[in-house]
Amino acid sequence: MKTASRIKLRRNATAYFFLSPWLLSFLVFGLFPILFSFYLSFTDTGMLDMNPVWRGLDNYIHVLKDKDFLKSLWNTLYFVIVTVPITTVLAMILAVAVNSRIPGKVLFRVGFFMPTITSIVVVSMMFMLLYAPSGILNAILDLLHLPKVSWLLDVRTALPSIMAMSVWTAVGFYMLMYVAALQSIPKELYEAATTDGAGLWTQFRMVTLPHLRQMSILVIVMNTINSLQVFSEVFVMTKGGPLNSTKTIVLYMYNISFSNLQLGKGSAVAYLLMVFILIVTVIQMGLLRINKGVGE
Amino acid sequence: MALRNNVRSAVIFVLLLFPLALMFFPYLYMISMSLKGDGMLIKTLGDIIPHKITLQNYVDVLSSGPFGTYFFNSTLVAVLVVAGNVLFGSMVGYAFAKMDFTGKNVLFLAILATMMIPFQVTLIPIFLLMRELGWIDTYAALIVPSLVTPMGIFLMRQYISTIPTELIQAAKIDGSTEFGVFWRIIFPLAKPALGVMIIVQFLSSWNNFINPLILTNSEKMRTLPIGLSLYKGFNAIDWVHLMAAACVATLPVVVIFILFQKYIIAGMTSGAVKS
Numbered sequence: 001m002k003t004a005s006r007i008k009l010r011r012n013a014t015a016y017f018f019l020s021p022w023l024l025s026f027l028v029f030g031l032f033p034i035l036f037s038f039y040l041s042f043t044d045t046g047m048l049d050m051n052p053v054w055r056g057l058d059n060y061i062h063v064l065k066d067k068d069f070l071k072s073l074w075n076t077l078y079f080v081i082v083t084v085p086i087t088t089v090l091a092m093i094l095a096v097a098v099n100s101r102i103p104g105k106v107l108f109r110v111g112f113f114m115p116t117i118t119s120i121v122v123v124s125m126m127f128m129l130l131y132a133p134s135g136i137l138n139a140i141l142d143l144l145h146l147p148k149v150s151w152l153l154d155v156r157t158a159l160p161s162i163m164a165m166s167v168w169t170a171v172g173f174y175m176l177m178y179v180a181a182l183q184s185i186p187k188e189l190y191e192a193a194t195t196d197g198a199g200l201w202t203q204f205r206m207v208t209l210p211h212l213r214q215m216s217i218l219v220i221v222m223n224t225i226n227s228l229q230v231f232s233e234v235f236v237m238t239k240g241g242p243l244n245s246t247k248t249i250v251l252y253m254y255n256i257s258f259s260n261l262q263l264g265k266g267s268a269v270a271y272l273l274m275v276f277i278l279i280v281t282v283i284q285m286g287l288l289r290i291n292k293g294v295g296e
Numbered sequence: 297m298a299l300r301n302n303v304r305s306a307v308i309f310v311l312l313l314f315p316l317a318l319m320f321f322p323y324l325y326m327i328s329m330s331l332k333g334d335g336m337l338i339k340t341l342g343d344i345i346p347h348k349i350t351l352q353n354y355v356d357v358l359s360s361g362p363f364g365t366y367f368f369n370s371t372l373v374a375v376l377v378v379a380g381n382v383l384f385g386s387m388v389g390y391a392f393a394k395m396d397f398t399g400k401n402v403l404f405l406a407i408l409a410t411m412m413i414p415f416q417v418t419l420i421p422i423f424l425l426m427r428e429l430g431w432i433d434t435y436a437a438l439i440v441p442s443l444v445t446p447m448g449i450f451l452m453r454q455y456i457s458t459i460p461t462e463l464i465q466a467a468k469i470d471g472s473t474e475f476g477v478f479w480r481i482i483f484p485l486a487k488p489a490l491g492v493m494i495i496v497q498f499l500s501s502w503n504n505f506i507n508p509l510i511l512t513n514s515e516k517m518r519t520l521p522i523g524l525s526l527y528k529g530f531n532a533i534d535w536v537h538l539m540a541a542a543c544v545a546t547l548p549v550v551v552i553f554i555l556f557q558k559y560i561i562a563g564m565t566s567g568a569v570k571s
Contacts, residue, residue, distance in 0.1 A: 008398075014474045015397035021384035021444045022407075029441040030410045033421035040420060094315065101301065102309045110557050111319045117553050117560065119503040121521040122542045126322040129329060129535060136325060136344065172319070177565050229414055232505045236525045250416055258510060263420050270416045277414055 040267035047261030059268035063256075069269070071244050072252040075159060079248065080227045080280075083163050083170075088219055090171050092212065095178030096204070109179075112172030120169070124236040127165045128152065152238055155245045162233055162246055170226070174219045181215035182208070217288045221281055228277055249273050326546075330354070330539040353540035362515050363541055366523035370545075373438045373508075373519060374501040380443030381497045382490055388444065389452025390482050394464060395474075411446045415506075423510050437511040438519070442501060448493055451563070455489030456482060492563030495556050502549060520545040 016023070041059055043052035063069050098108045115123055130137055131151035138148045151161045185208065193203045231250035234240060240247035240255070249269065257266030325344065333348030357363050391397070392404060422441060423432075431437040459482065467477050508519045518526070524541055553560055 011395070012397045015391050015395040018387045018391035018395065018474075018478070019397075019403070022388040022449060023403075025384075025441070025444045026406060026410065028425070029418065029422060031406075033418035033425070034413060036421040036424075037417050094312075097308050097312050100305065100308050102305050102312070104309070106557070108312060108316060109561065110554065111316045113557070113561055114319060114323070114550070114553070116564065117499050117503075117549055118546055119505075119521050119524075119549070121503075121505060121524050122326075122546050123322075125524065125538060125542045126326045129325060129539065130322060132535075168318070168322075173564070176561055180565055225414075229416065235505075235509075253416060254506075257420055263424070267417075267420050270414070270419065274414050274417050 037267045037270060040264050041271050042268075043264045044262075045264040045267075047258075047263060052264065055264070059265045060272065063265055063268050063272065068244060068247065069249075069252055072240075072247045072249050075244075075246065076228060076230065076248045078159065079163055079166070079230060080224055082160075083166050083227055084220060084223045087167050087170050087174060087223055088216065090167065091174035091219065092178050092216070094171065094175045095182055096208065098175065099179050099182045109176065112175055114172070115169040116173040120232045121236055123165065123169055124233045127161075127168075128237055131161055153242060155242050158238055158242060158246045162237060165233065166227070166230070170223060174223060177219055178212060178215060181212055185211045213288075217285065220288065221284055224280060224284060225277055228273070228280065249276075326539050326542055329535055330543045332536050353536045354544065357537055357540045357544060362518070363520075363523060363544065365516055366518055366520045367544065369435075369438075369517060370502055370519040370521075373435065374498050376435075376439045377442045377501040378494050378497045380439070381445060381448040381493055384444035385448030385493060386452045386456070386483060386486055386490065387478065388449045389454075389456050390478055392449065392453045393456035393459075394461065394482075407446045407449060411450075419506070419510065426511055431511075433512050433514050433517050435517075438508055438517075441507075442497075442504075445497070448497060451493055451496075452486065452489055455486055459485050491556070492559050495552060495560050496563045498552065499549060499560070 040052070042054060042056060044055050044058075045052040094112065098105060098112075102108075129135055132138075133148070133150060133153070137151065141148055149157055152158050189207045190203060193207055198206065229250055230248050231254065234246050234248050234251050235254070238246045240251050250273070253266050253269040253273065256262050256269060328344055328346055330353055331349045331351070332346040333350040333352070392400070426432050426437045429436075431440075463481055463485075464477050467481055468474075472480070503521060504519070505521045505525075508517075508522050512518055512522065515523075524538075524545060527538060527541060
């Protein structure tokens, strides 16, 4: 008995030695910040005032009543509702096309994946150039004798312009996830379908689509989570303007924390965002699973 | 039948060229702008191709501006973050893949949980922590929190699980210690996964925006993405230099990507799927 427990102790010691870099990092940069942030969200902590007073739910109430926050929430939701379906459908179509027997597959993969590895700041710069008042898009409109558009400077077009860029950026990544799913579909299914005289569209509906269901859930949930956290592109391109028309939840959080220096409120926004992401994810997974049940 | 298939492939190929062109166009436009000699914004479509090609914009950006410093900072941070993840990621991944220890399941759940929680939640406390430590505006603030990441651990755990346990046992019978096993068997055998890790971590560090944004405040500590975004702020209409700088920031990434595209795509999509 004694030796058994000693062996176990030694085994644990070795294992924890190997785990130690992560354990340390997890405690200091993971667990502690998560808990501390929760505490901060109930205090009036400011950037320069480190003697926080407990305020209960004040921060949450203040934020939820703040018109700016509600505007950011709406903008973010709008962003998700428009970009996620478009990106998903485009990614699926492109994946089916790229996965078919065509020459130059590598070229297409590289081309569509390129934005994923490009810094979002660089992507934002490229699109600011496209959207510039005297930039290429307006030059094209001019050529077609259409009125010029102020893209990022107009309340009506600023957010849609950034959403278009976001679709451009994300579509290749999700396309390749769909390609991976397509490649796991057994070839025999298509052969059987062809023998049964099923046309291309029927094959797509009866064989391809059902096999992409799992991946679609993943793509939609991942893309939604990412889109709910949209920040860098807005920060670089518009700083939330004009007139808060492109302000998102994370930009609101950044501003309230690092411009207004209200860290307590900022933490409350972070926690609201987390809860919000959790709710949306659970709802989506539930809905998509139910759909699956109905479909079968 | 074969002919019909060929016609179909040809049609799909041609149809795909249009979205592909949309993908490449912003890059080509950026490059073209960075080579322009006259520094003017494009007024007509014919101006996409520069009339006078010059590398002067690159010379200006690299010599006079602070971009040399940004470039150095981005490189230093990325290299050290990669090194940390290679060593620590495989150590921790090995423990989770091949060792039995008390609390294994709970700790693994902790890794999963940290991957699920949005990073914004930790942003403010990490900022405060760095301020307490006096690490604001130092390399340590940019490097230390990223030295070991859940994603890296995950990747290594998945790969090391596929290494046969018999190899480890045989080495132990031959008198090798756990660390010897790690160093002489696991580390060399995990090379393919390490390759993926090096690339993915390099890219994520190189392109990271929000951490250096809140954790640095002087010009000499800025990384490329921050430098670029601020450069834009000061010189909103200086497109030619801005685009030259953006090209400089993108070039290493594109080169790495084209060389290793197979591993990058596999690594990034599988990492995402598993998380």
